[in-house]
Amino acid sequence: MVDLDTIVSLCKRRGFIFQSSEIYGGTGSCWDYGPLGVELKSNIKRVWWRDSVQLRPDMVGLDASILMHPTVWKASGHLDHFTDPMVDCKACHRRFRADKLDEGEWVHYCPATKGNKFMVPDGEPCKHCSARRTLCPSCGKGNLTEARQFNLMFKTFMGPVEDDAAVTYLRPETAQGIFVNFDNVLQSMRLKLPFGVAQIGKAFRNEITPGNFTFRTREFEQMEIEYFVMPGTDEEWHQQWIDERFAWYQKYGIRKENIRLREHAKDELAFYAKRCVDIEYLFPMGWSELEGIANRTDYDLKRHSEFSGKALEYFDEESKQKVIPYVIEPSGGVDRSALAFLVDAYHQEEVRGEKRVVLRLHPELAPIKIAVLPLLKKNSRIVETARRICADLRKHWVSVYDDTASIGRLYRRQDEIGTPFCVTVDVQTVGDADAPGDEKVTIRERDSMEQVRVSVSTLRETIAQLMAGNWAEVATQLPHPEMGEG
Ligand SMILES: [Zn+2]
Ligand SMILES: [Zn+2]
Numbered sequence: 253m254v255d256l257d258t259i260v261s262l263c264k265r266r267g268f269i270f271q272s273s274e275i276y277g278g279t280g281s282c283w284d285y286g287p288l289g290v291e292l293k294s295n296i297k298r299v300w301w302r303d304s305v306q307l308r309p310d311m312v313g314l315d316a317s318i319l320m321h322p323t324v325w326k327a328s329g330h331l332d333h334f335t336d337p338m339v340d341c342k343a344c345h346r347r348f349r350a351d352k353l354d355e356g357e358w359v360h361y362c363p364a365t366k367g368n369k370f371m372v373p374d375g376e377p378c379k380h381c382s383a384r385r386t387l388c389p390s391c392g393k394g395n396l397t398e399a400r401q402f403n404l405m406f407k408t409f410m411g412p413v414e415d416d417a418a419v420t421y422l423r424p425e426t427a428q429g430i431f432v433n434f435d436n437v438l439q440s441m442r443l444k445l446p447f448g449v450a451q452i453g454k455a456f457r458n459e460i461t462p463g464n465f466t467f468r469t470r471e472f473e474q475m476e477i478e479y480f481v482m483p484g485t486d487e488e489w490h491q492q493w494i495d496e497r498f499a500w501y502q503k504y505g506i507r508k509e510n511i512r513l514r515e516h517a518k519d520e521l522a523f524y525a526k527r528c529v530d531i532e533y534l535f536p537m538g539w540s541e542l543e544g545i546a547n548r549t550d551y552d553l554k555r556h557s558e559f560s561g562k563a564l565e566y567f568d569e570e571s572k573q574k575v576i577p578y579v580i581e582p583s584g585g586v587d588r589s590a591l592a593f594l595v596d597a598y599h600q601e602e603v604r605g606e607k608r609v610v611l612r613l614h615p616e617l618a619p620i621k622i623a624v625l626p627l628l629k630k631n632s633r634i635v636e637t638a639r640r641i642c643a644d645l646r647k648h649w650v651s652v653y654d655d656t657a658s659i660g661r662l663y664r665r666q667d668e669i670g671t672p673f674c675v676t677v678d679v680q681t682v683g684d685a686d687a688p689g690d691e692k693v694t695i696r697e698r699d700s701m702e703q704v705r706v707s708v709s710t711l712r713e714t715i716a717q718l719m720a721g722n723w724a725e726v727a728t729q730l731p732h733p734e735m736g737e738g
Contacts, residue, residue: 253534253536253595254536254595254598254600255536256464256465256535256536256537258598259465259536259591259594259595259598260465262598262609262668263286263289263594266288266668266669267286267287267288267289268285268286268288268289268292268594268669269283269284269285269286269289269465269466270283270284270285270286271283271284272284280462280470281459281462281463281468281469281470282469282470282471283465283466283469283587287619288619288620288669289619291619291620291650292590292593292594292613292617292618292619293473293586293587293590295616295617295618295619296504296586296589296590296593296617297452297473297475297586299504299616299617300452300475300500300584301313301450301452303500304448304450304475304477305450308448310446310447310448311447311448311449311450311477312437312441312443312448312449312450313449313450313451314429314430314433314437314449314450314451315451315452315453316426316430316432316433316451316453317429318422318423318453318454318456319408319420319421319422319423320420320421320423320428320429320432321432322419322420322421323559323560324428324432324556325405325421325424325428326559327555327556327558327559327560328428328431328552328555328556329555330403330405330421330424331403331405334403334404334405334424335401335402335403335404336349336350336401336402336404336460337349337350337351337399337400337401337402338350338399338400338401338402339353339396339397339398339399339400340396340397341388341390341391341394341395341396342394342395342396342397343388343391343393343394343395344388344390344391344393344394346388346390346391347402347460348388348389348390348396348460348461349460349461350399352461353385353389353396354374354375354385355375356374356389357371357372357373357374357389358371358372358385358389358390358392359371359372359388359389359390359391359392360372360378360383360385360392361392361393362378362381363381363383364378364380364381365380365381369392372385402460403458404424404457404458404459405421405422405424405456405457405458406421406422406456406457406458406470407419407420407421408420408421408422422455422456423455423456424455424456424457425455425474425476425583426451426452426453426455426474426476427476427478427552427581427583428552429451429453430449430451430476430478431478431552431553431556431564431579432556432560433449434449434480434553434556434564435562435563435564437449438566445480445481445482445566445568445577446479446480446481446482446485446577447479447480448477448478448479448480449477449480450475450476450477451474451475451476451477452473452474452475452476452586453473453474454471454472454473454474455471455473455474456470456471456472457470457472458470464535464537464540466587466588466590466591467535467537467540467587467588467591469587472585472586472587472588473585473586473587474583474584474586475583475584475585475586475589476581476582476583476584477493477580477581477582477583478579478580478581479493479579479580479581479582480566480577480578480579481577481578481579482568482575482577482578483550483575483576483577483578485578486526486547486549486578486580487526487527487547489580490526490527490545490547490580493580493582494513494529494531494545496582497531497545497582497584498511498513498531501531501533501542501543501589501592504593504614504616504617505593505596505597505612505613505614505617506533506592506593506596507596509534510533510534510596511531511532511533511534511542512531512532512534512539513529513530513531513532514529514530514531514532514539514541515527515528515529516528516529516530522546522548524548524549525546525547525548525549525551526547526548526549527546527547528544528545528546528547529544529545529546530542530543530544530545531543531544531545531584533588533595533596535591535592535595536595541588542584542585542588542589542592543582543583543584543585543588543589544581544582544583545580545581545582545583546580546581546583547578547579547580547581548578548579548580548581549578549579550576550577550578550579552579553565553576553579554576557576564576593613593614593617594611594613597611597612597613597670598611599611599612603701608664608667609664609667609668610667610668610670610698610699611667611668611669611670612698612699613670613672615672615718615719615721616719617670618669618670618672619650619669619670619671620650620651620652620666620669620670620671621649621650621651621671621672621673621715621719622642622645622649622650622651622652622671622672622673622674622675622715623651623652623653623654623662623666623671623673623674623675624638624639624641624642624645624651624652624653624654624674624675624676624677625653625654625655625659625662625663625674625675625676625677626638626655626676626677627659627676627677627678627679628678628679631679631682633682633683634677634678634679634681634682635655637677637682637708638653638655638675638677639653641675641677641693641708641711645675645711645712645715648712648716649715649719652671654666659676663696663701666698667698670698671698672697672698672718672719673695673696673697673698673715673718674696674698675693675694675695675696675711676693676694676696677693678693678694680692681693681708691707691708691709692705692706692707692708693705693706693708693711695711695714695718697718697723697727699723700723702723702727702732703732704726704727704730704731704732705730705731705732706730714726714730
């Protein structure tokens with residue numbers, strides 16, 4: 253498995269992800285998606301939306317605002333319970349999670365060795381004096397305060413007055429926007445149970461220990477579904493969503509040995525949740541959550557009914573009774589998905605004695621679908637033809653033209669960013685003084701490095717077939733050129 257530093261460095265070098273505000277020294281745990289990252293991320297969101305909303309008659313979408321009525325967070329329980337126990341160092345004023353204090357090495361000025369400074373590994377005693385950590389793990393000098401509960405919501409003020417009446421929060425999850433709009437969606441769309449509402453949007457959590465690149469950040473994007481069902485059918489629906497979401501990641505390229513389900517233990521469940529299952533991915537730092545799928549029962553609708561005084565119910569025509577639906581919540585992270593897809597796609601191999609880095613991204617996720625490359629950049633007919641072909645392909649797919657290096661180098665550059673197809677225009681395509689061109693170009697596939705030669709007039713059609721994932725099928729029917737420089 254590739255290490256995280258390799259991914260971080262590729263992301264920066266090739267324009268996927270940059271440190272936020274880097275020229276000012278960076279902002280802790282905030283990341284900016286560069287030109288390729290934004291394409292990757294929007295492709296992930298697009299396929300998720302297509303599979304979750306467009307292709308399903310039982311799903312609709314929503315885009316709720318980030319700032320909501322403060323009572324939402326009272327009703328949801330976030331104001332009272334969305335907290336971590338924290339301690340502060342009285343000397344360096346760093347803050348730590350009380351329950352994670354002994355995870356990670358600690359700084360120790362050892363009295364047995366004239367006060368020399370040591371780093372002692374995770375929670376172990378000092379091997380010189382056997383002392384255990386009592387002081388700040390970071391500076392090794394300060395005493396720690398008693399633990400206090402620290403709310404993870406970002407607090408801010410609405411309007412020009414910064415007083416208690418104006419306090420509001422950046423949403424810590426998108427889900428509540430769906431619950432408070434339950435009746436609006438139900439009535440305006442005339443929906444019947446079971447139905448779901450999907451939403452993609454930013455959420456904010458003031459994590460004390462963010463880290464592992466884009467895995468845990470304070471600002472992140474969620475892809476959430478609240479799927480409302482008749483009470484009593486909830487367990488079955490829950491299982492269906494678990495299976496569906498588990499298959500989804502594999503459909504877009506996550507290898508099955510790198511993904512697993514993890515059932516939450518009873519003592520791990522939120523008090524209102526009946527069951528929760530995480531989809532975990534084998535990230536470079538170990539198995540970690542990619543998506544959580546919870547059965548939240550009727551807790552949220554009940555709470556918002558109670559706090560708002562508005563009934564959030566569904567009238568069941570069959571039994572002529574009002575019911576409060578149960579809700580199944582598949583909640584995934586866009587940033588985590590992007591990271592998982594990148595890590596899973598990363599391959600390093602040797603081709604004819606040289607190192608080749610290739611991102612085997614699913615064609616639908618690849619930031620750039622096609623690169624059009626002229627074999628000789630000094631031949632104006634080749635260059636013109638290549639530019640014309642690229643302009644035509646751009647109407648359908650994200651395509652680039654590149655003539656800034658030799659063909660071998662250009663292929664490697666595209667491999668490294670996951671471009672599934674390169675189209676090469678050569679002398680044979682355009683002809684020369686002695687012979688007319690054949691009006692054909694070479695398509696080279698990223699993973700196999702195989703090439704086929706197709707007519708420019710059918711290029712678009714062939715690429716459309718190839719995008720559908722049929723390289724082997726389509727390629728066998730087309731003539732292979734002399735193997736050029738892979
Ligand atoms: Zn300290
Ligand atoms: Zn010691």
